Amino acid sequence: MAHTQNDILAPIPRVREFISLGLRPGADGVQALQKLQAMKGNQCVVLGIGEPLMRAVGREIPGLKTFVPVSGAGVTFPSTQSALWLSLGGDDAGEVLHRCRQWLACVDDFFHLDEEVACFRYDIGRDLSGYEDGTENPQGDKALQAAIVSGQGPGLDGGSFVAIQKWVHDLGRLEKMPPHARDHLVGRGHETNEELADAPASAHVKRAAQERFEPAAFMLRKSMPWGNAREHGLYFVAYGNSFSAFERVLHRMAGLDDGITDGLLQFSRAVSGGFYFCPPMQNGRYDLRALGL
Ligand code: HEM
Structure with a gap:
C-alpha cells in the first residue's frame, strides 16, 4: 500500500525550516538518490525532488517539471x-x-544550499498581515483527493506535487491603508475572517476562489510566516495531485485570464519559486521506484 510522507498531511507545527538545495557540479545524481533512499524519513520531514535532479539521472517523473516564471x-x-x-x-x-x-551534513557531498527559510506559526495560523490563512483548505478525504496522487501506479501513488514561493511583504505600505481597503485586498474581514460580499474582483480570495475554476482548483496550502523586524513575509507551500490547480490560480493572480491582478501584490512580491515531487514511503524509506531506483 502507498504511504504518503506524514508531514504533508500533519497540522502546521510551531516552527519549520524550508531548504532548497542544488546539485553540486559533477555530483553523481544516481548516488545522490541512493543516499537519499538510505535516509529514513520521519514524522517531521517532507522531501521533494526537483526536475534538475531528474535530468541529472536521465529520468522523468510524469507530471514533474521546472517552475516556469509567470x-x-x-x-x-x-x-x-x-x-x-x-x-x-x-x-x-x-x-x-x-x-x-x-x-545538510549527510548530503553535503552531493548538494549545496540554495535557499533556507526559517518559518514560525503566528497566533492561530495567520499571515503576518494579520489575516487568517488556510480557512478554505480542503479537509479530510477532500484534502487527500486534492493533494495526493492516486491511480498512477507504484512509486507515484501516495506522492504529492508541491509548489513553493517565498514572498516578501511591505507591511508598512499595508498599514498606511485604511482597514476596509486592506480587507478589500484580501477579500475577508481582518477581525471576522468573513468573506466580504462587496470585495472587488482583484481581492485575493476572489482571484483564488477554488470552486470558481473549471475544473475546480483545490490545493492543500501549508504556508508559514518567516522573517525578522527588517525583512519578513510568507513562505507559500501548496501540495497538489498535480501542479495544475496552483498554476491556474497563479495565472489568475497575475491577471493573465482577465487583466485584473491580485490585491495582495499591493503589499507583497514573490522572490523565489519551485516545483517538487514528494515521493511516497515504503517501509519507512523513500519509495523512489518512479525514479528507476
Ligand atoms: C503573499 C502571499 C499570500 C498570502 C498572504 C495569502 C493569504 C491568503 C489568505 C489570507 C486567504 C484567505 C483564507 C484562506 O482561505 O486561506 C487565502 C486564500 C487562498 N489562497 Fe492565498 N495567499 C498568498 C498567496 C497565494 C498563492 C501564491 C496562491 C496560489 C497560487 C494562493 C492560493 C489561495 C487559495 C486557493 C485560497 C482559497 C481561496 C478560496 O477558495 O476561497 N495564495 N490566501
Missing part, C-alpha cells in the same frame, strides 16, 4: 528551481535547526 502587467513570479527541497518541522527552533544541519 509575468503579468507589472507582476513577475520568478523561478528559482532547485534540485531538492526539504521541509523540517517541530516545536523547538533550536532542535529543528540542528536537524537541518544534520541533513
Whole structure:
C-alpha cells in the first residue's frame, strides 16, 4: 500500500525550516538518490525532488517539471528551481535547526544550499498581515483527493506535487491603508475572517476562489510566516495531485485570464519559486521506484 510522507498531511507545527538545495557540479545524481533512499524519513520531514535532479539521472517523473516564471502587467513570479527541497518541522527552533544541519551534513557531498527559510506559526495560523490563512483548505478525504496522487501506479501513488514561493511583504505600505481597503485586498474581514460580499474582483480570495475554476482548483496550502523586524513575509507551500490547480490560480493572480491582478501584490512580491515531487514511503524509506531506483 502507498504511504504518503506524514508531514504533508500533519497540522502546521510551531516552527519549520524550508531548504532548497542544488546539485553540486559533477555530483553523481544516481548516488545522490541512493543516499537519499538510505535516509529514513520521519514524522517531521517532507522531501521533494526537483526536475534538475531528474535530468541529472536521465529520468522523468510524469507530471514533474521546472517552475516556469509567470509575468503579468507589472507582476513577475520568478523561478528559482532547485534540485531538492526539504521541509523540517517541530516545536523547538533550536532542535529543528540542528536537524537541518544534520541533513545538510549527510548530503553535503552531493548538494549545496540554495535557499533556507526559517518559518514560525503566528497566533492561530495567520499571515503576518494579520489575516487568517488556510480557512478554505480542503479537509479530510477532500484534502487527500486534492493533494495526493492516486491511480498512477507504484512509486507515484501516495506522492504529492508541491509548489513553493517565498514572498516578501511591505507591511508598512499595508498599514498606511485604511482597514476596509486592506480587507478589500484580501477579500475577508481582518477581525471576522468573513468573506466580504462587496470585495472587488482583484481581492485575493476572489482571484483564488477554488470552486470558481473549471475544473475546480483545490490545493492543500501549508504556508508559514518567516522573517525578522527588517525583512519578513510568507513562505507559500501548496501540495497538489498535480501542479495544475496552483498554476491556474497563479495565472489568475497575475491577471493573465482577465487583466485584473491580485490585491495582495499591493503589499507583497514573490522572490523565489519551485516545483517538487514528494515521493511516497515504503517501509519507512523513500519509495523512489518512479525514479528507476
Ligand atoms: C503573499 C502571499 C499570500 C498570502 C498572504 C495569502 C493569504 C491568503 C489568505 C489570507 C486567504 C484567505 C483564507 C484562506 O482561505 O486561506 C487565502 C486564500 C487562498 N489562497 Fe492565498 N495567499 C498568498 C498567496 C497565494 C498563492 C501564491 C496562491 C496560489 C497560487 C494562493 C492560493 C489561495 C487559495 C486557493 C485560497 C482559497 C481561496 C478560496 O477558495 O476561497 N495564495 N490566501
